[in-house]
Amino acid sequence: MPPRSRQPAPRPARPVTITAVIDPVAALASENLDDNLYLYDTNKAAGSSGFGTPELHSRVRKGDTLLWNVIPLECETYVALADIEIDPQIAEPTRKVYPGTDIVFWTAEVKQDLTKPVPYRLSFLLGTVSTPFTPTARPALTRPGDQGKEGR
Amino acid sequence: MAQQHGIIVLFDVENALRTRSLDGNTYWFDNMKFLGSVGEGTGQLVTIVPGTYFLDGSQATEQVLNWLPAALGAIPPTVPRNYLAEQERAHDRRTLEQLAALGGDGEVSSTEVSRLQQRVGRRPRKQAGGRGLTAAKLLDVTGKATSSAAAYNYPAPVITDITGQAVSEKIIYPAQYGSPDMVYDGWYWAATVDTSRPGVYPYTMHVQLHELVEQNDELVWQSVDLTCESSLKITSDPKRNAFTGAGLGVLPLPAAPPAG
Numbered sequence: 001m002p003p004r005s006r007q008p009a010p011r012p013a014r015p016v017t018i019t020a021v022i023d024p025v026a027a028l029a030s031e032n033l034d035d036n037l038y039l040y041d042t043n044k045a046a047g048s049s050g051f052g053t054p055e056l057h058s059r060v061r062k063g064d065t066l067l068w069n070v071i072p073l074e075c076e077t078y079v080a081l082a083d084i085e086i087d088p089q090i091a092e093p094t095r096k097v098y099p100g101t102d103i104v105f106w107t108a109e110v111k112q113d114l115t116k117p118v119p120y121r122l123s124f125l126l127g128t129v130s131t132p133f134t135p136t137a138r139p140a141l142t143r144p145g146d147q148g149k150e151g152r
Numbered sequence: 153m154a155q156q157h158g159i160i161v162l163f164d165v166e167n168a169l170r171t172r173s174l175d176g177n178t179y180w181f182d183n184m185k186f187l188g189s190v191g192e193g194t195g196q197l198v199t200i201v202p203g204t205y206f207l208d209g210s211q212a213t214e215q216v217l218n219w220l221p222a223a224l225g226a227i228p229p230t231v232p233r234n235y236l237a238e239q240e241r242a243h244d245r246r247t248l249e250q251l252a253a254l255g256g257d258g259e260v261s262s263t264e265v266s267r268l269q270q271r272v273g274r275r276p277r278k279q280a281g282g283r284g285l286t287a288a289k290l291l292d293v294t295g296k297a298t299s300s301a302a303a304y305n306y307p308a309p310v311i312t313d314i315t316g317q318a319v320s321e322k323i324i325y326p327a328q329y330g331s332p333d334m335v336y337d338g339w340y341w342a343a344t345v346d347t348s349r350p351g352v353y354p355y356t357m358h359v360q361l362h363e364l365v366e367q368n369d370e371l372v373w374q375s376v377d378l379t380c381e382s383s384l385k386i387t388s389d390p391k392r393n394a395f396t397g398a399g400l401g402v403l404p405l406p407a408a409p410p411a412g
Contacts, residue, residue, distance in 0.1 A: 013303035014166075014293055017225035021162065021193065026185060038193035040179060042225035044167055052179060052193035067293065071228050073160055073181050098295045100238060101231050105294070 015065035015107065017042045018058055018139070022070060024077040024126045033124065033133040046144060054137035059144050062113040066091065066141075069105040070124070079124060080104045082132040086120035090141065114143040156216045158183050159199060161357065161380070165223045165306040169363050174380040179224075188387075198383045203347025205388065215345040217324065217384075219314070221359065223306040227295060236305075240289040243297045290364075290371070310360040311341045312377070318353035318384055322346060347386050354383045 018041045027036040039056035041048050046059040060066065072079040084093040084106055091108035098105065117140040123132035164177040171177070180197035182189050188200040204212040222229050232238070247268055254264055292298040293305045314326040326343035361376045 013300050014225065017293060019162075019224055019228075021160075021179070021181060023181070023183065023185070023192075025183065029186075036185075038179070038181070040162065040164070040224055042164065042166055044164060044177075045170065069228050070230075071160075071162065071222055072230065073158065073183055075230060096294070098227060098231050098235070100242065100295070101235065103228065103230050107294075 014042070015067040016058060016060060017067045017069065018056065020068070020070045020081065020122065020124070021073065022079050022124065022126070023073040024079045025074050027133060028077075028127050028129065033126075033135045034137050037135050039139055048142075050139070054135045054139065056139040057117065057142045058139070060110045060114070060141050061144065062110055064110045066093070066108045066110065067105055068093070068107075068122070077127055079126055081106055081122065082125045083123040084108075084120060085123075086141075087118055090114065090118050110141070114141060117142040156218055157199060157201070159197075159217060159219045159382075161219065161221045161309075161359075162224050163221065163309045163359065163361065164225075165309065165361055166225060168361060168378060169376060172376070172378070174359065174378045178380045180382050188385075195380070196382075198352065198385050201345050201347060201384050201386045203350065203386060203388050205347075211346070211348045215347055217326075217343045217345060219311060219341045219357070221309040221311055223308055225293065226306040226308070227291070227293060229308065231295075235295070236289075236291060239291055239295050240297070243289070304364055307362045307373075311357060312360050313358040314341060314343070314355055315358065316353075316355035316381070318355040321349075321353065323349065323353045323384065323386065324355065345384070345386065347388070350386045350388045352383055352385045354381055356381050 018039065021038040021040065022033070023036040027033045030036070034054055037054045038052045039054055040051050041056060041058045043059050044051065048056065048058045050056045058066075068081055068084060070079050070081050081095075081104055086093065086108075089111065091110055093106040093108040095104060095106050097103060119138040119140040121134060121138055123134045126133055160181045162179040162181070163174065164179075168174050168177040176195060178195050179193055180195065181192055182197065182199045184200050185192050187202055189198060190200075191197040199217075201215050201217075203215070206212050220229070227235065251268055254268070290298050290300075290304045292300075292303045295305075298304060311328070314324075318324045319326060324343040324345050326341055328339060328341050331340050356379050358377065358379050361378065363374045363376055364371055365374050366372075
């Protein structure tokens with residue numbers, strides 16, 4: 001095993017990335033995003049759960065940087081994260097693009113430690129449909145120690 | 153089935169490097185859920201491959217599979233293929249302009265120079281004998297240059313081989329191909345499928361991840377080789393008419409119009 005260079009740090013240098021994998025063709029054909037949306041984050045080691053479902057529970061702490069992005073299963077169909085609705089006292093996500101591209105991601109800083117799970121709502125633009133798709137199921141931010149669904 | 157199957161494999165690279173295993177750190181997808189693939193978005197995907205046959209039962213067309221790896225928590229594969237190189241160049245250009253601006257009036261403060269040195273970022277060395285990675289400046293997950301070995305954007309995982317029962321029993325014939333495709337770095341793994349023998353056939357994917365380590369004050373990419381598994385389910389079910397739901401036999405035409 002090669003030597004490790006990373007020292008344990010109080011705050012990870014990378015953001016907690018929350019990735020939405022979307023099958024845009026199936027979502028457009030069925031007009032149902034819930035069955036064609038798979039959410040993941042990079043905080044599994046901290047206890048995030050609900051991987052691969054639209055009800056991902058991400059474990060976060062005050063001061064964490066969050067980053068939301070999208071991976072479409074069909075690279076020729078347009079998919080973008082259009083909006084994130086969350087209690088502004090917890091986080092205020094801002095829309096950004098990867099420098100030099102029009103590929104969207106959103107970032108936010110967790111403003112306070114959570115006392116209970118905070119559900120939020122994601123909206124996506126798919127294909128050429130101008131009305132955003134919003135899944136019924138809602139992901140949530142949770143504090144370390146909150147009981148979530150078992151991670152897959 | 154003439155449509156190509158796309159099989160996307162999403163790797164939780166951070167966890168996989170930490171545990172040195174892809175178990176529980178690999179999420180598989182394909183675009184055939186509507187035909188009966190199961191386990192989408194989990195580590196237990198079974199990809200459906202409906203065969204097509206002539207009336208005498210012989211195989212009519214060859215199903216094609218394509219595998220596309222991606223890293224969770226990295227810059228997504230939707231950015232252009234040359235994105236990392238473009239960003240590196242743009243970043244160097246900005247730093248050079250600022251350096252030129254500094255030298256204008258004789259005195260240059262060491263603080264400003266060291267600030268620029270910080271901005272230059274770092275370029276890790278490729279491991280001797282390592283494959284699949286092009287030497288490039290470290291970028292973080294938002295596409296900005298970074299000098300931190302803890303913040304770097306994970307390079308895309310590299311598929312190095314596909315083996316297992318599906319290959320040894322000659323159900324699939326996988327190989328790596330060069331491609332003008334701008335999304336997946338010009339290389340991809342694909343296979344054709346022998347659909348004449350229905351059944352479930354597991355296969356093993358060999359994947360190389362890359363970890364950045366500090367050796368003698370130098371950053372070096374270390375390759376970490378791991379494997380994960382998935383399955384194909386080949387069926388010979390009769391085709392159904394997607395419009396009417398009817399099976400084999402004559403088309404469900406209405407009865408002959410009444411004689412007028």
